[in-house]
Amino acid sequence: MEETDRAIIAALAADGRLSYTDLAERVGLSVSAVHQRVRRLEQRGVIKGYAARVSFEALDLPLSAFVAIRPLDPSQPDDAPDRLAHLPEIDSCYSVAGEDFYLLLVRVASPVDLERVLQEIRTAANVTTRTTVVLSTPYESRPPKISSDPAAPRLRALPPDPASSSAG
Amino acid sequence: MEETDRAIIAALAADGRLSYTDLAERVGLSVSAVHQRVRRLEQRGVIKGYAARVSFEALDLPLSAFVAIRPLDPSQPDDAPDRLAHLPEIDSCYSVAGEDFYLLLVRVASPVDLERVLQEIRTAANVTTRTTVVLSTPYESRPPKISSDPAAPRLRALPPDPASSSAG
DNA sequence: TTTGAAAACATTCGGGA
């Protein structure tokens, strides 16, 4: 039961378009039972959604970079994520411990575009930036290991937080 | 035509389980025409696959960290990504410019697990580590902006490279 | 949780712009 949910999640993390029929075969349940479980996982927020994995090269966004940012005036209220959310080049925004405040992952078409985005980041959030260019990506966004360990903690329902995501 | 492909990609990046029927309505084409286009995008490698977006908190992996690594002996052949690929806690591995060689994103259940993974990374790849803990994630893995700019470059077919991913 | 039937959907094909 608990283990079945983990199997479902692992299967859907690896192939988000699996049919309920295939899923049912893999976990050894009827189609409707699997369907119901998936729906419960979606409602509980364990499965937050589904996405096509797209090639950034093919979309002409071959240049990725990590941008660490630090406020120019640390006494100001810190709403950098909100101020930056409208920039479509920003893939991810992490609040981090350490000398920097946030770590951004940006995707652009060219060095010139990176330059422009960095300027936009600095002016929009009143921050300094320190940029690390990604040269290649051996692997990325691998499906998480789903422990089928019998001693593993239960899958947890989440507090109703429909906006933000990982790593609290 | 070209713009239609971008609309399809944008729709599937936001909702990877959209039916072809829904997709067809959105882009104003017949179901079979959309189906054909999606298949071509998949074959060309523009769409690399589909994945469920899972909540790492719900999976009891609430702690994320960026781990910058540097070889102890820079004259040795550098195969750190291969040496680390078996560690399921590593979500992503980026080769980066700058003082560090690689930047890893790891996901674990607790500080103790992070400690263990860092040791495993150091011994498996013969590297030093510098770790930045993620405190929260305002947003992550947002769908890329798909330029419908008429002057935008064509969607590119990819050389047959079925393994690696972004940012060359 | 299962079964079973109805509705919706995916997939392939032939033909037309």
Add this chain to the structure above:
DNA sequence: TCCCGAATGTTTTCAAA
């Protein structure tokens, strides 16, 4: 080359037990 519409098999969905 790209599109559409129809035919078929599959999947999803729902009710009932």
